[in-house]
Amino acid sequence: MESLKNKILTEGVVREGNILKVDKFLNHQMDIKFFNEIGKEFKERFKDHKIDKILTIEASGIAIAGIAAQYFDYVPVVFAKKTDSLNIDSELYTSKVHSFTKKKDYTVMASKNFIKKGENILIIDDFLANGCAALGLIDIIKQGEANVVGVGIVIEKGFQPGRKVLEEKDIKVESLAIIEKMDAGKIYFK
Amino acid sequence: MESLKNKILTEGVVREGNILKVDKFLNHQMDIKFFNEIGKEFKERFKDHKIDKILTIEASGIAIAGIAAQYFDYVPVVFAKKTDSLNIDSELYTSKVHSFTKKKDYTVMASKNFIKKGENILIIDDFLANGCAALGLIDIIKQGEANVVGVGIVIEKGFQPGRKVLEEKDIKVESLAIIEKMDAGKIYFK
Numbered sequence: 001m002e003s004l005k006n007k008i009l010t011e012g013v014v015r016e017g018n019i020l021k022v023d024k025f026l027n028h029q030m031d032i033k034f035f036n037e038i039g040k041e042f043k044e045r046f047k048d049h050k051i052d053k054i055l056t057i058e059a060s061g062i063a064i065a066g067i068a069a070q071y072f073d074y075v076p077v078v079f080a081k082k083t084d085s086l087n088i089d090s091e092l093y094t095s096k097v098h099s100f101t102k103k104k105d106y107t108v109m110a111s112k113n114f115i116k117k118g119e120n121i122l123i124i125d126d127f128l129a130n131g132c133a134a135l136g137l138i139d140i141i142k143q144g145e146a147n148v149v150g151v152g153i154v155i156e157k158g159f160q161p162g163r164k165v166l167e168e169k170d171i172k173v174e175s176l177a178i179i180e181k182m183d184a185g186k187i188y189f190k
Numbered sequence: 191m192e193s194l195k196n197k198i199l200t201e202g203v204v205r206e207g208n209i210l211k212v213d214k215f216l217n218h219q220m221d222i223k224f225f226n227e228i229g230k231e232f233k234e235r236f237k238d239h240k241i242d243k244i245l246t247i248e249a250s251g252i253a254i255a256g257i258a259a260q261y262f263d264y265v266p267v268v269f270a271k272k273t274d275s276l277n278i279d280s281e282l283y284t285s286k287v288h289s290f291t292k293k294k295d296y297t298v299m300a301s302k303n304f305i306k307k308g309e310n311i312l313i314i315d316d317f318l319a320n321g322c323a324a325l326g327l328i329d330i331i332k333q334g335e336a337n338v339v340g341v342g343i344v345i346e347k348g349f350q351p352g353r354k355v356l357e358e359k360d361i362k363v364e365s366l367a368i369i370e371k372m373d374a375g376k377i378y379f380k
Contacts, residue, residue, distance in 0.1 A: 028271070029304040032256050033264040059248035059269065063256035066222050074223040079249065081218070114219040 001041050001176040005189050018182040027060035027126055039068035042152045045174040049149045051075055052119045057133055058082055065124040080108045095139035097132050108136040115144030128153040131162030158190050191231050191366040195379050208372040217250035217316050229258035232342045235364040239339045241265055242309045247323055248272055255314040270298045285329035287322045298326040305334030318343040321352030348380050
């Protein structure tokens with residue numbers, strides 16, 4: 001998605017340790033007009049699939065998924081919640097996820113009321129790096145005996161193994177921008 | 191907002207301890223078509239005000255604010271982040287907030303890059319109870335020498351002191367549904 005690549009180049013900031021900050025438009029301050037472009041593009045990428053629901057994870061996936069739903073006939077959007085403790089509420093599906101960024105494990109959870117058997121669920125998130133968050137969401141969907149249609153990602157870090165991990169599980173991955181490498185503050189797209 | 195009251199009555203669940211669960215449409219599973227109605231109504235309530243930015247707080251305020259922004263000429267939306275630790279990053283405005291629900295203090299924070307002097311900022315959130323989260327956001331806005339236009343709330347617990355606390359600070363509060371009391375599982379609106 002060319003407009004996204006341009007936005008990353010003009011508004012993104014590469015910090016020490018090759019960390020990409022896109023908090024000016026994506027995950028702290030949010031450009032909702034641009035989110036509509038993102039939503040349209042996700043629809044285009046998944047237009048041949050039946051989608052009953054969108055699943056995302058708090059916090060930065062929420063608005064992206066919410067705006068995208070407008071292009072998927074306003075299907076319900078569920079956001080999985082994160083917690084440090086393993087909540088053993090019998091009404092919840094839970095999955096343990098490792099965060100490389102925060103160097104700790106956390107639990108993602110979603111109510112059993114909102115992941116139903118046979119539903120076709122599209123996962124949407126802002127970043128794909130190691131794929132841990134996506135794997136947690138896939139685990140939750142499978143616990144609910146629903147179907148994973150695919151994973152829609154705004155920015156993929158192509159130099160990290162997330163895509164490989166998901167594709168090995170036969171999950172369709174659509175990323176709107178794939179960063180091949182960052183070097184000396186410069187961003188190279190795939 | 192009659193459609194909201196109806197939705198609360200039909201899809202909300204009152205749990206023991208008079209806790210209102212609206213996770214079927216508002217803060218876990220989200221009805222994005224209905225969020226558009228909410229956004230339109232916020233615009234109606236604040237139509238006489240100049241709004242440069244919307245500020246909300248993770249996680250359940252994010253999609254509501256994001257969809258609402260579509261009715262405020264796509265102004266930028268910033269979501270304040272919550273953390274357990276007081277982050278003393280000099281690039282952040284922070285404020286300490288007490289959560290009665292979780293019975294603990296936490297810190298809300300927003301980047302200084304996204305709260306600018308003189309900006310007219312509308313706060314949007316899903317619930318108003320004791321007003322603690324709203325006070326934290328107001329504190330952040332004032333640290334940035336920006337103006338608080340008002341606070342737009344989806345559901346106000348009218349039996350808790352949030353409105354009083356905010357109005358004493360001359361803050362305009364607009365709630366789309368105000369619950370006067372919950373009694374024996376029944377919801378009474380103001």
